[in-house]
Amino acid sequence: MNSLLQGEFRIESEGNIVMARKLVRDAATGLGFGLTDVTRIVTAASELTRNIYHYAQRGVMRWRRLNGNTRTGLELIFEDHGPGIPDVAKAMEPGYSTGNGMGLGLSGSKRLMDEMQIHSVVGQGTTVTVRKWLRK
Amino acid sequence: MAHENISVIRLRDLLLVTVPPDPDDETVAALQEQVLAAMARHEARGLVLDISTVQTFDSFFARTVAETVQMVALMGGRTVLAGMRANVAVTATQLGLTLGGSLTALDVNRAIELLQAVSDGESAR
Secondary structure (H helix, E strand, O other): OHHHHEEEEEEOOOOHHHHHHHHHHHHHHHHOOOHHHHHHHHHHHHHHHHHHHHHHOOEEEEEEEEEOOOOEEEEEEEEEOOOOOOOHHHHOOOOOOOOOOOOOHHHHHHHHOOEEEEEEEOOOEEEEEEEEEOOO | OOOOOOEEEEEOOEEEEEOOOOOOHHHHHHHHHHHHHHHHHHOOOEEEEEOOOOOOOOHHHHHHHHHHHHHHHHOOOEEEEEOOOHHHHHHHHHHOOOHHHOEEEOOHHHHHHHHHHHHHHHHHO
Protein backbone atom coordinates (compact mmCIF):
# COMPACT_ATOMS: atom_id res chain seq x y z
CA MET A 1 0.00 0.00 0.00
CA ASN A 2 1.25 3.46 -0.96
CA SER A 3 0.34 5.12 2.32
CA LEU A 4 2.87 2.87 4.02
CA LEU A 5 5.70 4.39 1.97
CA GLN A 6 4.75 8.02 2.39
CA GLY A 7 1.88 10.26 3.28
CA GLU A 8 0.73 13.27 5.22
CA PHE A 9 -1.87 13.91 7.84
CA ARG A 10 -3.23 17.16 9.21
CA ILE A 11 -3.24 17.64 12.96
CA GLU A 12 -6.16 19.89 13.90
CA SER A 13 -7.84 18.29 16.87
CA GLU A 14 -6.91 16.31 19.94
CA GLY A 15 -8.56 13.24 18.41
CA ASN A 16 -6.14 13.45 15.45
CA ILE A 17 -3.35 12.30 17.79
CA VAL A 18 -4.86 8.79 17.92
CA MET A 19 -5.16 8.65 14.12
CA ALA A 20 -1.57 9.88 13.71
CA ARG A 21 -0.42 7.04 16.01
CA LYS A 22 -2.32 4.52 13.90
CA LEU A 23 -0.87 5.82 10.62
CA VAL A 24 2.67 5.73 12.02
CA ARG A 25 2.10 2.28 13.52
CA ASP A 26 0.97 0.95 10.13
CA ALA A 27 3.87 2.60 8.29
CA ALA A 28 6.52 1.35 10.76
CA THR A 29 5.07 -2.15 10.88
CA GLY A 30 4.85 -2.22 7.08
CA LEU A 31 8.53 -1.30 6.79
CA GLY A 32 9.43 -4.29 8.94
CA PHE A 33 10.26 -2.68 12.30
CA GLY A 34 9.97 -4.99 15.29
CA LEU A 35 7.38 -4.46 18.01
CA THR A 36 9.66 -2.53 20.38
CA ASP A 37 10.88 -0.17 17.64
CA VAL A 38 7.30 0.30 16.41
CA THR A 39 6.31 1.23 19.97
CA ARG A 40 9.23 3.69 20.22
CA ILE A 41 8.34 5.34 16.90
CA VAL A 42 4.59 5.52 17.66
CA THR A 43 5.28 6.98 21.12
CA ALA A 44 7.58 9.65 19.66
CA ALA A 45 4.89 10.46 17.05
CA SER A 46 2.33 10.75 19.85
CA GLU A 47 4.53 13.24 21.74
CA LEU A 48 5.32 15.32 18.66
CA THR A 49 1.74 15.48 17.32
CA ARG A 50 0.55 16.47 20.79
CA ASN A 51 3.16 19.24 20.82
CA ILE A 52 1.70 20.55 17.55
CA TYR A 53 -1.84 20.44 18.91
CA HIS A 54 -0.94 22.06 22.24
CA TYR A 55 1.45 24.75 21.07
CA ALA A 56 0.36 25.53 17.49
CA GLN A 57 -3.22 24.14 17.45
CA ARG A 58 -2.66 22.80 13.93
CA GLY A 59 0.03 21.45 11.70
CA VAL A 60 1.01 18.55 9.49
CA MET A 61 2.71 15.21 10.02
CA ARG A 62 4.50 13.68 7.03
CA TRP A 63 6.11 10.29 6.83
CA ARG A 64 8.24 8.60 4.21
CA ARG A 65 10.38 5.57 3.71
CA LEU A 66 14.11 6.30 3.55
CA ASN A 67 16.21 4.27 1.17
CA GLY A 68 19.88 4.52 2.08
CA ASN A 69 22.66 2.65 0.28
CA THR A 70 22.78 -0.07 2.85
CA ARG A 71 19.76 0.52 5.01
CA THR A 72 16.08 1.41 5.14
CA GLY A 73 14.43 3.79 7.52
CA LEU A 74 11.37 5.82 8.38
CA GLU A 75 11.33 9.60 8.51
CA LEU A 76 8.62 11.59 10.26
CA ILE A 77 8.31 15.35 9.87
CA PHE A 78 6.12 17.45 12.15
CA GLU A 79 5.54 20.96 10.85
CA ASP A 80 3.53 23.80 12.29
CA HIS A 81 3.21 27.55 11.91
CA GLY A 82 2.79 28.16 15.61
CA PRO A 83 4.72 30.44 17.99
CA GLY A 84 8.07 28.70 17.52
CA ILE A 85 10.56 27.69 20.21
CA PRO A 86 12.66 30.61 21.54
CA ASP A 87 15.43 28.40 22.97
CA VAL A 88 15.62 24.98 21.29
CA ALA A 89 18.52 23.80 23.49
CA LYS A 90 16.49 24.62 26.61
CA ALA A 91 13.38 22.94 25.16
CA MET A 92 15.46 19.78 24.64
CA GLU A 93 16.28 19.52 28.37
CA PRO A 94 14.33 16.72 30.07
CA GLY A 95 11.69 18.16 32.37
CA TYR A 96 11.63 21.60 30.76
CA SER A 97 8.21 22.69 29.57
CA THR A 98 6.53 26.00 28.83
CA GLY A 99 3.19 24.22 28.79
CA ASN A 100 1.75 22.06 31.52
CA GLY A 101 3.24 18.77 30.37
CA MET A 102 6.03 16.72 31.87
CA GLY A 103 8.59 18.26 29.54
CA LEU A 104 9.54 14.89 28.09
CA GLY A 105 8.12 15.29 24.58
CA LEU A 106 11.22 16.55 22.76
CA SER A 107 13.96 15.02 24.90
CA GLY A 108 12.14 11.70 25.13
CA SER A 109 11.40 11.55 21.41
CA LYS A 110 15.07 12.14 20.69
CA ARG A 111 16.01 9.17 22.87
CA LEU A 112 13.39 6.96 21.24
CA MET A 113 14.51 7.76 17.69
CA ASP A 114 17.93 7.49 15.98
CA GLU A 115 18.06 11.06 14.68
CA MET A 116 16.27 14.30 15.44
CA GLN A 117 16.49 17.78 13.96
CA ILE A 118 14.56 20.83 15.10
CA HIS A 119 14.18 23.95 13.02
CA SER A 120 12.24 26.69 14.73
CA VAL A 121 11.76 30.39 14.11
CA VAL A 122 9.90 32.43 16.71
CA GLY A 123 6.67 33.75 15.25
CA GLN A 124 6.91 31.49 12.19
CA GLY A 125 6.77 27.93 13.36
CA THR A 126 8.59 24.72 14.10
CA THR A 127 9.65 21.71 12.08
CA VAL A 128 10.78 18.59 13.90
CA THR A 129 12.29 15.79 11.81
CA VAL A 130 12.95 12.36 13.33
CA ARG A 131 14.32 9.20 11.76
CA LYS A 132 14.60 5.58 12.72
CA TRP A 133 16.72 3.06 10.84
CA LEU A 134 15.81 -0.56 10.45
CA ARG A 135 18.36 -2.84 12.13
CA LYS A 136 19.42 -5.63 9.88
CA MET B 1 -16.10 12.78 20.09
CA ALA B 2 -17.46 9.92 22.14
CA HIS B 3 -14.73 8.35 24.21
CA GLU B 4 -14.06 4.66 24.37
CA ASN B 5 -15.71 2.42 26.87
CA ILE B 6 -13.94 2.07 30.19
CA SER B 7 -14.79 -0.95 32.27
CA VAL B 8 -14.77 -0.55 36.05
CA ILE B 9 -15.35 -3.81 37.92
CA ARG B 10 -15.73 -4.11 41.67
CA LEU B 11 -14.02 -7.08 43.35
CA ARG B 12 -14.76 -7.04 47.10
CA ASP B 13 -13.05 -3.87 48.30
CA LEU B 14 -10.97 -3.46 45.14
CA LEU B 15 -11.69 -1.85 41.79
CA LEU B 16 -10.43 -3.37 38.57
CA VAL B 17 -10.20 -0.90 35.72
CA THR B 18 -9.25 -2.02 32.22
CA VAL B 19 -7.61 0.68 30.15
CA PRO B 20 -8.48 0.51 26.42
CA PRO B 21 -5.62 -0.23 23.98
CA ASP B 22 -5.28 3.14 22.29
CA PRO B 23 -7.23 5.78 24.22
CA ASP B 24 -7.38 9.40 23.13
CA ASP B 25 -6.65 12.17 25.63
CA GLU B 26 -10.33 12.65 26.38
CA THR B 27 -10.72 8.97 27.27
CA VAL B 28 -7.66 9.13 29.52
CA ALA B 29 -9.12 12.15 31.33
CA ALA B 30 -12.54 10.44 31.59
CA LEU B 31 -10.85 7.36 33.02
CA GLN B 32 -9.42 9.40 35.87
CA GLU B 33 -12.82 10.91 36.69
CA GLN B 34 -14.60 7.55 36.57
CA VAL B 35 -11.98 5.88 38.74
CA LEU B 36 -12.19 8.56 41.43
CA ALA B 37 -15.99 8.53 41.39
CA ALA B 38 -16.03 4.73 41.68
CA MET B 39 -13.46 4.78 44.50
CA ALA B 40 -15.73 7.08 46.50
CA ARG B 41 -18.95 5.24 45.60
CA HIS B 42 -17.68 1.79 46.52
CA GLU B 43 -15.44 2.88 49.40
CA ALA B 44 -12.73 0.87 47.69
CA ARG B 45 -9.35 0.36 49.35
CA GLY B 46 -7.42 -0.53 46.27
CA LEU B 47 -7.31 -0.02 42.54
CA VAL B 48 -5.88 -2.29 39.86
CA LEU B 49 -5.24 -0.50 36.58
CA ASP B 50 -5.00 -3.20 33.93
CA ILE B 51 -2.80 -1.76 31.17
CA SER B 52 -2.02 -5.09 29.52
CA THR B 53 -3.56 -4.10 26.19
CA VAL B 54 -2.14 -0.57 26.13
CA GLN B 55 0.06 -0.05 23.07
CA THR B 56 1.23 3.51 23.54
CA PHE B 57 2.14 4.89 26.95
CA ASP B 58 3.13 8.47 26.23
CA SER B 59 3.87 11.32 28.62
CA PHE B 60 0.30 12.63 28.74
CA PHE B 61 -1.04 9.19 29.59
CA ALA B 62 1.72 8.68 32.16
CA ARG B 63 1.08 12.02 33.82
CA THR B 64 -2.63 11.27 34.13
CA VAL B 65 -1.93 7.82 35.57
CA ALA B 66 0.62 9.23 38.06
CA GLU B 67 -1.91 11.89 39.11
CA THR B 68 -4.61 9.26 39.49
CA VAL B 69 -2.34 7.15 41.71
CA GLN B 70 -1.77 10.23 43.92
CA MET B 71 -5.47 11.10 44.05
CA VAL B 72 -6.43 7.54 44.93
CA ALA B 73 -3.77 7.63 47.67
CA LEU B 74 -5.35 10.79 49.08
CA MET B 75 -8.63 8.88 49.20
CA GLY B 76 -7.00 6.13 51.23
CA GLY B 77 -6.46 3.66 48.40
CA ARG B 78 -3.46 1.94 46.86
CA THR B 79 -3.00 1.53 43.12
CA VAL B 80 -1.23 -1.23 41.25
CA LEU B 81 -0.42 -0.91 37.55
CA ALA B 82 -0.79 -4.36 36.10
CA GLY B 83 0.45 -5.98 32.94
CA MET B 84 2.62 -3.40 31.23
CA ARG B 85 3.99 -5.05 28.09
CA ALA B 86 7.75 -5.39 27.70
CA ASN B 87 7.92 -3.17 24.61
CA VAL B 88 5.87 -0.51 26.38
CA ALA B 89 8.12 -0.71 29.47
CA VAL B 90 11.25 -0.24 27.33
CA THR B 91 9.71 2.75 25.57
CA ALA B 92 8.35 4.36 28.74
CA THR B 93 11.77 4.12 30.40
CA GLN B 94 13.60 5.62 27.42
CA LEU B 95 11.04 8.39 27.20
CA GLY B 96 11.94 9.22 30.81
CA LEU B 97 8.69 8.30 32.56
CA THR B 98 8.89 7.46 36.25
CA LEU B 99 5.24 7.14 37.38
CA GLY B 100 6.09 8.40 40.84
CA GLY B 101 6.93 5.02 42.33
CA SER B 102 3.54 3.38 41.70
CA LEU B 103 3.17 -0.27 42.68
CA THR B 104 3.35 -2.56 39.66
CA ALA B 105 2.62 -6.19 38.93
CA LEU B 106 3.10 -8.54 36.02
CA ASP B 107 -0.61 -9.26 35.68
CA VAL B 108 -3.98 -8.65 37.32
CA ASN B 109 -3.83 -11.74 39.57
CA ARG B 110 -0.52 -10.68 41.05
CA ALA B 111 -1.78 -7.12 41.41
CA ILE B 112 -4.71 -8.34 43.51
CA GLU B 113 -2.37 -10.49 45.65
CA LEU B 114 -0.09 -7.51 46.13
CA LEU B 115 -2.97 -5.26 47.25
CA GLN B 116 -4.21 -7.93 49.65
CA ALA B 117 -0.70 -8.34 51.08
CA VAL B 118 -0.37 -4.58 51.51
CA SER B 119 -3.79 -4.43 53.13
CA ASP B 120 -3.04 -7.37 55.48
CA GLY B 121 0.29 -5.81 56.41
CA GLU B 122 -1.40 -2.54 57.29
CA SER B 123 -4.12 -4.12 59.42
CA ALA B 124 -1.48 -6.20 61.28
CA ARG B 125 0.31 -3.08 62.44
